Structure formats: C-alpha cells, structure tokens
Amino acid sequence: MSVSGxxxxxxxxxxxxxxVAGDEAAPPPEVxxxxxxxxxxxxxAEAMRxxxxxxxxxxxxxxxxxxxxxxxxxxxxKRYTEAxxxxxxxxxxxREFEREAKRQELAAKEAQRAVDLARREAEQKESxxxxxxxxxxxxAEREKKLADKARxxxxxxxxxxxxxxxxxxxxxxxxxxxxxxAAKKSASQ
Numbered sequence: 558m559s560v561s562g563x564x565x566x567x568x569x570x571x572x573x574x575x576x577v578a579g580d581e582a583a584p585p586p587e588v589x590x591x592x593x594x595x596x597x598x599x600x601x602a603e604a605m606r607x608x609x610x611x612x613x614x615x616x617x618x619x620x621x622x623x624x625x626x627x628x629x630x631x632x633x634x635k636r637y638t639e640a641x642x643x644x645x646x647x648x649x650x651x652r653e654f655e656r657e658a659k660r661q662e663l664a665a666k667e668a669q670r671a672v673d674l675a676r677r678e679a680e681q682k683e684s685x686x687x688x689x690x691x692x693x694x695x696x697a698e699r700e701k702k703l704a705d706k707a708r709x710x711x712x713x714x715x716x717x718x719x720x721x722x723x724x725x726x727x728x729x730x731x732x733x734x735x736x737x738x739a740a741k742k743s744a745s746q
Contacts, residue, residue, distance in 0.1 A: 588650045592658055595651040602648035609640035 589595035613633060620629035 586647045586650055589654045592655065595654045595658070598651035599648055599655075602644045602651065605644035605647065606641060609637055609644065612640070613637035 586598070589598050613636070616633035616636070617630060620626050620633055623629050
C-alpha cells in the first residue's frame with residue numbers, strides 16, 4: 558500500500574470520526590406532525606440504510622485490495638454502524654408517530670364501534686318493543702274477530718232457533734187447523 562493511499566484512508570477515518578463526534582452533539586431529528594411526514598422521514602431513513610449498505614459493500618471491496626485488510630474492514634464496519642445508527646435515529650420518531658397514529662385510529666374505531674353497538678342495541682330494543690306491540694295489536698284484533706264471529710254465530714243460532722220455533726209453531730197451527738178441518742169434515746159427513 559502506498560503512503561498516499563494510507564494517508565487518504567487515515568484522513569477519511571479522521572473525517573468520519575469528526576463527523577461522529579459532531580453527530581453526537583447534533584439535535585435529535587424532528588418529530589413528524591403528520592402521517593405523510595412520518596412516511597417521508599421513514600423513506601429517508603431507509604434511503605440512508607440502503608446508501609450505508611452500498612458504501613459498506615464498496616469499502617469492503619476496497620479493503621481487500623489493501624495491505625491492512627482487517628483494520629480497513631473494522632473502520633468500514635464502524636462507519637457502516639454509525640450510518641445505520643443515524644438512520645435509526647431518523648426512523649425512530651417517525652415509527653413512534655405512526656404507532657401512536659395507529660393507536661389513536663384504533664381507539665377511534667373502538668369508540669365508534671361502541672357507539673354503533675349502543676345505537677344498534679337501542680334500535681333492536683325499539684324494534685323488539687314495536688314488534689311486541691304490533692303482535693299484541695294483532696292478537697287483540699284476532700280476539701276481537703273471534704269474539705265477533707262467536708257473537709255472530711250465537712246470533713245465527715238464536716235466529717235459527719227462533720225461525721225453527723216459528724216454523725214449529727206454524728206447523729203445529731197448521732196441524733191444529735188440519736185437525737179442526739178434518740174434525741169439521743167428519744162431523745159434517
């Protein structure tokens with residue numbers, strides 16, 4: 558390995574270690590305020606992870622061409638880990654915001670479900686009461702019709718009995734008249 562290559566790798570390590578020291582003092586990533594911001598922030602974190610993967614793979618390939626392979630691989634792994642940690646720092650608030658949004662959405666759905674259940678129960682109770690009152694009205698109507706039919710049948714029986722009594726009286730009167738006529742006829746002969 559040449560001295561300039563070694564110095565370039567060393568200066569790159571110093572820059573990275575300086576960037577890491579600067580990252581520790583960096584303010585935490587902003588907390589998203591909407592699901593769109595959270596989604597965008599998570600996408601940036603995923604892009605950072607993908608870039609870290611790509612750089613790590615490239616650095617590993619470069620390390621195998623150097624004399625001090627293990628030191629180079631260790632430094633590449635450190636830079637990779639730092640990039641992944643930074644991506645996680647960016648991803649974490651967005652993930653927590655999404656979780657909280659989902660919890661709130663679920664709580665809202667549960668509250669709506671409870672309201673709907675109470676409304677449905679009230680509707681079912683009202684429907685049951687309406688059905689019972691309709692059935693009671695129908696039963697009362699049936700009873701009234703049966704009573705009317707029974708009354709009409711009784712009137713019919715009384716009328717038929719009265720008609721039969723009149724007919725019987727007529728027949729008896731006629732038989733009496735016939736007997737009187739026959740008695741007059743026999744007396745006149």
